[in-house]
Amino acid sequence: MTASTHPSPPAPDGVHYRACNLCEAICGLKITVQGGRVTDVRGDPDDPLSRGHICPKGTALPDLHADPDRLKTPMRRVGDRWEPMEWDAALDYVAAQLRAVREQHGADAVATFQGNPSVHNSGTLLSAGAFLKALGSRSRYTATSIDQLPHHFAGAEMFGHPLLLPIPDVDRTDFFLMMGANPLASNGSIMTAPGIRDRLKAIRARGGRVVLLDPRRTESAEYATDFHHIRPGTDALFLLALLNEVFASGLERTAHLGGVMTGLDSLKAAAAPFTPEAVEARTGVSAGVTRELARAFAGAPRAAAYGRIGLSIQEFGGLCQWLVNALNAVTGHLDTVGGAMFPAPAFDLLAGAKAGATHHGRHHTRVRGLPEFDGELPNVALAEEILTPGDGQIRALITVAGNPVLSVPDGAALDRALSGLDFMVSIDPYLNETTRHAHVILPPAFGLEVPHYDVIFHHFAVRNTARYSQPVFPIRPDQRFDYQIFDGLVQRLSGRALATPEQRLGAGLAHGRSGLTLDDLKASPHGVDLGPLQPCLPGRLLTATGELHLAPAPMLADLPRLRATLDQTPEPLVLIGRRQLRSNNSWMHNTPRLMRGPDRCTVQLNPADAQGLEHGQTILIRSRVGEITAPLEITDTVMPGVACLPHGFGHARSGTRLSTAAQHAGASLNDLTDPTRIDALTGNAAVNGTPITVHATEQVGESAAD
Ligand SMILES: Nc1nc2c(c(=O)[nH]1)N[C@H]1C(S)=C(S)[C@@H](COP(=O)(O)OP(=O)(O)OC[C@H]3O[C@@H](n4cnc5c(=O)[nH]c(N)nc54)[C@H](O)[C@@H]3O)O[C@H]1N2
Ligand SMILES: Nc1nc2c(c(=O)[nH]1)N[C@H]1C(S)=C(S)[C@@H](COP(=O)(O)OP(=O)(O)OC[C@H]3O[C@@H](n4cnc5c(=O)[nH]c(N)nc54)[C@H](O)[C@@H]3O)O[C@H]1N2
Ligand code: SF4
Ligand SMILES: [Mo]
Numbered sequence: 162m163t164a165s166t167h168p169s170p171p172a173p174d175g176v177h178y179r180a181c182n183l184c185e186a187i188c189g190l191k192i193t194v195q196g197g198r199v200t201d202v203r204g205d206p207d208d209p210l211s212r213g214h215i216c217p218k219g220t221a222l223p224d225l226h227a228d229p230d231r232l233k234t235p236m237r238r239v240g241d242r243w244e245p246m247e248w249d250a251a252l253d254y255v256a257a258q259l260r261a262v263r264e265q266h267g268a269d270a271v272a273t274f275q276g277n278p279s280v281h282n283s284g285t286l287l288s289a290g291a292f293l294k295a296l297g298s299r300s301r302y303t304a305t306s307i308d309q310l311p312h313h314f315a316g317a318e319m320f321g322h323p324l325l326l327p328i329p330d331v332d333r334t335d336f337f338l339m340m341g342a343n344p345l346a347s348n349g350s351i352m353t354a355p356g357i358r359d360r361l362k363a364i365r366a367r368g369g370r371v372v373l374l375d376p377r378r379t380e381s382a383e384y385a386t387d388f389h390h391i392r393p394g395t396d397a398l399f400l401l402a403l404l405n406e407v408f409a410s411g412l413e414r415t416a417h418l419g420g421v422m423t424g425l426d427s428l429k430a431a432a433a434p435f436t437p438e439a440v441e442a443r444t445g446v447s448a449g450v451t452r453e454l455a456r457a458f459a460g461a462p463r464a465a466a467y468g469r470i471g472l473s474i475q476e477f478g479g480l481c482q483w484l485v486n487a488l489n490a491v492t493g494h495l496d497t498v499g500g501a502m503f504p505a506p507a508f509d510l511l512a513g514a515k516a517g518a519t520h521h522g523r524h525h526t527r528v529r530g531l532p533e534f535d536g537e538l539p540n541v542a543l544a545e546e547i548l549t550p551g552d553g554q555i556r557a558l559i560t561v562a563g564n565p566v567l568s569v570p571d572g573a574a575l576d577r578a579l580s581g582l583d584f585m586v587s588i589d590p591y592l593n594e595t596t597r598h599a600h601v602i603l604p605p606a607f608g609l610e611v612p613h614y615d616v617i618f619h620h621f622a623v624r625n626t627a628r629y630s631q632p633v634f635p636i637r638p639d640q641r642f643d644y645q646i647f648d649g650l651v652q653r654l655s656g657r658a659l660a661t662p663e664q665r666l667g668a669g670l671a672h673g674r675s676g677l678t679l680d681d682l683k684a685s686p687h688g689v690d691l692g693p694l695q696p697c698l699p700g701r702l703l704t705a706t707g708e709l710h711l712a713p714a715p716m717l718a719d720l721p722r723l724r725a726t727l728d729q730t731p732e733p734l735v736l737i738g739r740r741q742l743r744s745n746n747s748w749m750h751n752t753p754r755l756m757r758g759p760d761r762c763t764v765q766l767n768p769a770d771a772q773g774l775e776h777g778q779t780i781l782i783r784s785r786v787g788e789i790t791a792p793l794e795i796t797d798t799v800m801p802g803v804a805c806l807p808h809g810f811g812h813a814r815s816g817t818r819l820s821t822a823a824q825h826a827g828a829s830l831n832d833l834t835d836p837t838r839i840d841a842l843t844g845n846a847a848v849n850g851t852p853i854t855v856h857a858t859e860q861v862g863e864s865a866a867d
Contacts, residue, residue, distance in 0.1 A: 169226075170635045171197020172609075178205055178686040179609070179630035181219040182281045183745055185618045186348040186355035188214050189688060190222070192609070192633055199223035199609075199633070209690035210626040214356035216348055217743050217755060224752045225608045226634055230818045231590050232604035233640055241816065243592070246601070248641055248649070255601050256653035258584040259296070262557040270556040272300035274543065276563020277308075277746055280617050282607065284644035285562060285588075287616065287665040292647045295655040299524055299533070300546065300555055306539040307569055307846040308470060311478030312351055314534060314843045317519040318713035319486055321703030323535055324510055324620055327486055327501030328352055329465035330694055331360045331623050334499040335369035336457065336464035340396055340485070341471020345380035346740045350469050353622035358384060360623075370461075372454060374399070374446065375471060376737055377765070377805050378798040387454075390800035393735050394850040395444040396468065397477040397723050399451065400484035401435035402444075406455035407492060408432060414459070414493030421699040424712030428487055431712060431720055443727055445800065459492040463499025471737070475849045477723055479842035483716045490711060495698075502694040503701055506619035507627035507675035508666065517705030527553045531844045539844035540569045541836040547578035557584040561643075566594040567747040567811050570834035570846050571786045576814070588646055591748065592818040594811065605643040609633040614666050614682070625695075627677055628688030629666070719842040731802070732852040734770055736784070738830055739807045747809035750822035762810040762827025764791040766855065769801040774857055781856040782806070786835045789828035790858060804853060806830045 177192040189208025193201040202222060204215035225231065235251035236243040246254070262271055273293065279285040293301060305313070313323035331337060331354055342350065344357040354360055361371050361384040373385040374396070382388040391399060407413055408429050415422060437448035437455075458464050466488050472481035486495070494500035522532035526542040528549045543565065547555045558579065566572045566579070572594075579585060579598035587596035590604045613630040636642075641649070648659040660668075667679045675691055682689065702709060743755040750756060764782060766774070774780055776795045781788055782804070791806060799805050811829025812822040834848040 169637060172199065172634045177631070177633045179633060180613060180615065180628050180688070181222065182613050182615065183218050183222070184281070184348050185350050185353050185621065186211065186214070187353060187615050187618055187628070188216070188219055188355045189628065190215065190219055194633065205687055207687040208628070209688055210353070210622060210624055211355035218745055218749060221749065221752045221755050222609055224754060226610065228751060230751055230820055232592060232602060233637070234604070236592070236602045238600055248639065251601055251603060252646070252649040252653060255586045255603070256650055258600070259557060259654065262584055266556050267553065268297040269300045269553050271296055271298045272302060272543070272546070272555040272558050273298065274540070274558065274560045274563045274565050275303040276561065276565070276568070277304045278562040281615070282562065282611065282643060283614050283616050283662045283666065284605070284611055284642050285647070287662045288644040288647035288659050289561065291657070291659050292651055295651045295657070301537050302540045302543050303537055304540070304563060304568065305537060306541070306844060307474060307848065309351060309473055310534060310845040311473045311482040311840060311843050314479050314521070315482035315486055317521070317535070318715060319483065319710050321516055321519070321705070322511055322514055323519055325503060325701065325703065326351055326621060327489060327495060328504055328621055328623060328694070329467040330499050330502045331357070331364065331465070333693065334364060334463045334465045335367065336461035337361070337364055337369070337371045338454070338458055338464065338466040339372065339381070339385070340374045340391070340468040341473070342467065342469030343375070343379040343381045343740060345384065346742050351621050352467060352469070353618045370457070376800050376803045377739070389446050389450060392443065392445045392731065392800070393737050393803060394475045394477060395440070396472050396475070397480040397484055398435060398440040398727070399444045399446055400481065400488060401432050402437040402440045402451045403455040403458070403488055404428070404432040404484065404491070405435050406437060406452050407459045407488070410456060412456060412459035413491045415491055417493055417497060418490065418495065418698060418709060421702065421707070421709050422490060422711050423708045424710055425491065427712035427717060428491065431717060434724065439727065443731070464492065464494045465489065465499065465501045466494070467501070471849065474846055476838065476840055476847040478840040478845045478847070480716060480719055480723055483713070487711055490709065496696045498696070503697050504620055504622050504694055505625050505674065505691070505697065507673050507677050507691065508614065508616055508619065508669040509673040510616070510620065511701070511703065512672045514703055516703045516707070527551070534844065539839065539846070540565065541839055541844070541846045543569065544571060544575040544578040544836065547582065548574070556582060558582055560585070560587045560589065560595055560599070562589060564593055564595045564747040567809055567829050567831060570831055570836040570838070570848055572811070572829055572831040573787055574836070588643060591751070593748070594814045594817060597814070597816040603646050605646055606636040606640040607643070610636050611642055612662070616669070624693055625691035626688050627675065627682060627691065629679065629682035631683070715842060722841060734802055734804060734853055734855065736782070736804045736806060736830070736833060736851045736853045737849045739805050741807055744807065744809055750810070750812060750825060751819045753821050756821055756825045760792055760825070760827070762791060762807055763794040765794045765796050765799045765805040767797055767799050767801045767803065768795055770804070770855070771795045774855070779858055781858050782833060782853050783856065784833040784835060784851050784853045787832045789832050791828050804855065
């Protein structure tokens with residue numbers, strides 16, 4: 162089945178240092194190679210950011226290199242068989258197919274889906290823009306709209322740029338208010354803070370408070386001083402109640418940014434109806450707790466509020482991220498030491514950015530009229546845009562480092578949609594639930610084989626550092642990097658050649674203010690420390706007026722939608738997701754060392770919701786969209802009315818080549834989530850809070866009748 166006759170070349174013996182690019186923590190690694198093979202991976206104690214931290218996924222990096230299921234040469238599907246291709250022939254074929262669809266049906270008929278690892282790979286990240294330009298299609302989808310789109314939306318509206326996201330200065334704060342994040346499992350997100358456990362412990366050791374609100378008492382709760390259950394999707398109400406109490410008690414502190422902040426009066430008016438008492442029945446957080454937290458947060462000299470994916474992939478994601486920023490701003494905790502601050506990365510994507518340039522709603526999806534944001538369309542619309550006939554229907558798809566069949570709502574519908582495309586190509590090292598639909602798979606060299614500089618996550622890091630990584634393994638002459646695949650396609654589509662990632666990095670560093678060059682970074686294999694975060698406002702603001710908008714008009718206009726929920730009867734049982742330390746979204750389940758131990762794809766229910774069901778039994782979970790089965794775990798870590806299931810499983814689909822993952826198949830959470838549930842303000846998917854019912858599997862026949 163593989164075309165190659167070349168063996169994989171061995172790595173040079175010795176100790177290699179590089180950063181892990183699997184998640185946002187960018188841990189420095191110390192990798193020992195003996196006899197051409199990796200014999201040891203541990204954290205690099207000399208990395209100024211990660212200081213020796215590593216997680217089990219970092220240890221598993223060499224497994225990806227050695228995985229026998231991994232594809233290394235292009236593959237073309239012929240019926241239900243896969244045949245190897247030479248690179249030039251594969252690229253010629255793909256370019257010709259894309260051109261044919263474009264000529265027949267227009268540029269927008271060719272869609273792209275870029276998944277999560279494409280932002281963790283400087284090769285894809287620095288080349289994708291040119292590729293998208295060569296395609297000229299507006300049908301652009303990424304994982305952003307099932308993730309952090311509300312953060313970008315709030316950043317653009319309040320500070321003038323989607324990448325202006327305030328990051329909690331955890332190493333200097335004394336009051337860390339954390340909502341909808343579980344950094345002990347995720348290793349931190351929009352908060353690059355490797356070794357977060359020690360950083361949280363340090364807050365407590367210096368007498369500070371770590372406050373966590375989540376519908377599930379998570380691993381992170383063990384490191385909190387205060388934990389409160391909160392009902393899914395009600396955080397915006399809680400945040401407004403905090404603001405209400407801050408204003409009612411006269412605790413606002415706006416002197417620091419007073420000159421540039423606009424909209425304070427509108428924000429006060431917006432918060433006025435949402436007293437702690439008015440929202441407590443809905444949020445599940447008592448008015449007393451809310452008042453105490455508001456006062457303590459506002460009164461703390463160094464405090465930072467932070468809300469992550471639990472506040473984004475819900476129906477009020479845009480409001481939540483706005484209100485987190487607003488709370489920091491009006492309590493004097495924005496752009497101050499120990500508060501929420503803006504990093505200054507060496508490669509600064511904001512350098513030279515034009516003020517007021519972010520756009521929203523310039524065009525819309527064809528079927529449902531959902532708005533683009535910054536050139537991207539909401540991925541909840543992808544399946545319907547493929548399935549609905551008519552002018553502008555998507556006929557061809559390019560996936561890059563994404564597995565949307567498992568990662569977007571109603572994955573089963575997308576699964577069906579993909580099988581009907583005229584042409585699909587996947588740039589991906591695995592034959593998985595999504596790429597099995599491709600006509601051609603172009604597998605890149607990746608992981609320990611690629612050079613790396615983290616272009617994105619230094620923008621979100623709790624300390625300014627920079628690190629360039631050399632590859633550990635050389636690649637075979639018949640392998641290609643992601644950027645070479647893009648380059649090959651761009652040359653064939655537009656006749657232009659791409660700059661290499663090294664050239665782009667060099668130019669990017671020259672644009673930034675650190676003074677560092679790529680050669681400096683190459684000479685510093687442990688990374689370079691650029692120091693703690695520094696206040697930078699108003700200079701870094703990029704709004705058209707140069708002001709910081711506390712009460713952007715789109716946010717105010719969305720408030721009635723939130724207020725209406727106070728009069729609605731809550732759903733009796735809703736589903737939320739769960740991340741696990743040894744998973745990485747939908748992939749890395751093919752690594753035996755990460756899959757050891759008991760079944761992880763379990764559904765958790767509070768005892769109050771598990772009447773008549775038994776711990777360990779397989780139950781049926783049903784939503785408007787679909788049904789799955791999963792083993793039941795009865796636990797009071799989840800609050801009553803909430804069920805919890807990890808995402809990224811569901812590896813039983815046929816036609817994949819994932820031998821280990823298939824043995825731990827589990828079910829896909831996104832076979833239950835509903836693409837019609839969105840954050841209407843931003844278009845982000847609202848996968849958390851999906852209404853469900855649960856049934857004993859032997860009762861399925863009966864309950865199906867009601
Ligand atoms: N219900 C629910 N759904 C969710 C979430 C949730 O919390 N709940 N989380 C969402 C979030 S935050 C995200 S980011 C998405 C993630 O979902 P996706 O963006 O679809 O990403 P992954 O599932 O991680 O799939 C990664 C793919 O990239 C491939 N890959 C890995 N490394 C490379 C590389 O270097 N180059 C290339 N070309 N390919 C590579 C892998 O083989 C795999 O096919 O899922 C989202 N879906
Ligand atoms: N090990 C591991 N690490 C990862 C990933 C992975 O799959 N595995 N994925 C990476 C990616 S792509 C991302 S985006 C980040 C995400 O990083 P985090 O945001 O830290 O991710 P989660 O662990 O999903 O934490 C979200 C928390 O929100 C809670 N929650 C759900 N709904 C609500 C709600 O309505 N309100 C509140 N207050 N909380 C709610 C959930 O119970 C959960 O504890 O993690 C990254 N790191
Ligand atoms: S925490 Fe993230 S960056 Fe660090 S070793 Fe684990 S996967 Fe890699
Ligand atoms: Mo994500």
